[in-house]
Amino acid sequence: MYNRIPFLKYLGLTDGYSGLYISDNEWKNLLQEYCKIYPNSKTNRIAPVKFQIIDKLAKYYGKNNLKFQYEYKKVEYRRGVYFGHLENKTLNERINEWRIRWYLPRKERLELNVKIK
Numbered sequence: 001m002y003n004r005i006p007f008l009k010y011l012g013l014t015d016g017y018s019g020l021y022i023s024d025n026e027w028k029n030l031l032q033e034y035c036k037i038y039p040n041s042k043t044n045r046i047a048p049v050k051f052q053i054i055d056k057l058a059k060y061y062g063k064n065n066l067k068f069q070y071e072y073k074k075v076e077y078r079r080g081v082y083f084g085h086l087e088n089k090t091l092n093e094r095i096n097e098w099r100i101r102w103y104l105p106r107k108e109r110l111e112l113n114v115k116i117k
Contacts, residue, residue, distance in 0.1 A: 005098060008082040008083065008084045009083050009084070010081075010082055011081040011083055012080075012081055013078040013080060013081065014078050014081060020069070021067065026070050026071070029052065029070075030053070030057065031053065033057065034056070037060060038056070054070070070103065
């Protein structure tokens with residue numbers, strides 16, 4: 001989506017992991033264990049997510065030389081990184097470039113499509 005905005009420069013991909021695959025039953029057990037080990041953990045509305053909880057618990061096991069008894073799979077989830085304001089142009093100039101390159105051709109195609117039907 002962002003690669004079509006002319007004043008954003010693509011910098012590369014992140015190196016993060018995100019999703020986890022773990023059974024619902026194991027997740028319930030793991031969550032209970034996490035709450036016992038970290039009873040005073042404070043969370044906000046969107047955290048902790050499964051990955052954060054499992055990762056933290058796995059590190060706890062590693063520090064204590066214990067075998068982590070849950071099987072899970074980390075999924076690589078790379079996202080694009082973009083940076084803007086690289087050109088010395090006003091916002092109106094940037095919007096106009098985008099409008100000419102992407103908006104007007106799409107508008108014409110849609111209008112033509114409506115006339116054909």
